[in-house]
Amino acid sequence: MPAATVRFEALKAFIQSAFLSQGLPEADATQVASLMAEADLQGSDGHGVIRLPQYIKRIRAGGINIHPDIKVVRERAAMAVVDGDNGMGHLVVSKAVDLAIAKARDTGVAWVSTRMSNHAGPASLYARKPLQHDMLGLYFAVGNANHLPPWGGMDMLLSTNPISAGVPAAEEPPVVLDMATTVAAYGKVKAKAKAGAMMPEGWMIDRQGKPLLDPNRSGEGFLLPIGGHKGYGLALIVGLLAGTLGGAAMGRDVIDFNADHVSVTNTGQAILVIDLAAFGDPQDFKHAVDKLVRDLRGAERLPGVERIWLPGEQSHQRRQQYAATGIPLSAGVVADLTTLAGELGIAPLV
């Protein structure tokens, strides 16, 4: 049972007023609020309004530049590097994606890297942005805290570096993948702790290499990468592409933004946009995706499996449902936002 259900517009307006209270320019506050509320709208509730208190804390501590000069610092026909000047990540990545879309229209494919960016919410928000232009998006990001050691090691030098892809279909929902390169994202560990539940084997190990099941002991262990050494390799490559390539932080240089609200994170992200029209008729591609989606969904199922899902199909359904009936918020989130509203002197959300 959610503690409250709020409309997308009400959630967006609340977030916006929180940022306006901190002096963000109106257009920036609107853009960030819109993306954060969209995260909750699609059920990415670990990356939506739940992050607002932390973002505000960082702004108040001087860890975010609220008047950034976000600009292109390197450029060729099919690429650019955007320096975010330590502004809100949502603004920096949005600019990068818009630029990649514009470039891909000319060159067919374009890559834009960010540096001096910040946490920008769920990866899929950005990978799906090209969809409306009949383009395909592939997004990589360096996570904002290191929880993953190299395979066989114990020093947490890597983050859960996510990969996201947005692929348009014709009549079917788009195929939208958004995955951490660890078996569980760290937010899921926190959620288990909050729920008083144990973690399944395979999420974390302790310093002896043994399964760690108690989420309250998560500080004593490490997340496990998907597929063992494969996920370690994937997290590393994603970090090289999203961080090192564009001149952003990677490895030891990554700031734990949960613990440190002041240091510049120099977060890096990268978006690759592919214009379907360069490869053929976008309608042909989208119909081929429809057919594939239907083949996969219609596959014979293992005993006990009720339905085969496509990546992004559940968040697509939530978008429609929550747009119609409102976005559910847990009691904990409502309490945190009410406290925040009091601190900022803005009208409470519920």
Place this chain on the structure above:
Amino acid sequence: MPAATVRFEALKAFIQSAFLSQGLPEADATQVASLMAEADLQGSDGHGVIRLPQYIKRIRAGGINIHPDIKVVRERAAMAVVDGDNGMGHLVVSKAVDLAIAKARDTGVAWVSTRMSNHAGPASLYARKPLQHDMLGLYFAVGNANHLPPWGGMDMLLSTNPISAGVPAAEEPPVVLDMATTVAAYGKVKAKAKAGAMMPEGWMIDRQGKPLLDPNRSGEGFLLPIGGHKGYGLALIVGLLAGTLGGAAMGRDVIDFNADHVSVTNTGQAILVIDLAAFGDPQDFKHAVDKLVRDLRGAERLPGVERIWLPGEQSHQRRQQYAATGIPLSAGVVADLTTLAGELGIAPLV
């Protein structure tokens, strides 16, 4: 103990003579032989000379066009689609990679898709080709047999669709990832069967969803994707990028080239090349990779772990070792190649 050890040049010459005996033009036979021997040189022994009998069988059955007109059929500044005219995959992908490198030099980033291609050997051969130009490669391919159902399903509609990345370093070996999106590649299952060993839990499940451990019963079950639904999503996205986007086979249309030597496979691959010089001084990037590599390798180790490896480090060592002392071949491979030499009327390898 290997049954034989052969020099790279001897292996290449043998493969070349096999293709020449089938009428491949000399330059093509040389190029394919060089790439196949390079696969064995780096220890990718499931994708090197071991495939020669199968390739020859396909050529003799008319399933490969030995005089293909490999050409660009779609093009923009930063992309192209190469139609391989059902030629050997090694030739088609090599042309695609060379074109992507040339384009990336201008536009910073370039993507080339193939269609009407064929099996081309280990993904890493192509992802690492841009390294010598201070460029970074990212490679996707549709596997040549479907062994993976959608998550929760039993119809094998997906292949082990690999991802490979090649990232240059300064003094350290390049970081080269080459991974199937399943826990085990199908070749590893075959190897267990050949060795009379059981598979570990987690590689395959049967039609009840229970672990399948006997490799001789592999036909009764399915490979498992890395990270459960995540690896399923990744295999799907890789297939959409490498297959559907360029107009190549994906899903139901994929031909099992182990069972069918005649049907045109319409294999698809895709290469993304990123020119480091577009993003800054390539030396700075490569030194940052060195530092990261050393941090990871030097991490504190779990009990019992002797060494932390970087992706591609073991194959890098094998390249150096096998170049110096020769490439080891198993008794089974030597026997197959001796039989093949007899059939083709060429000099045996050993």
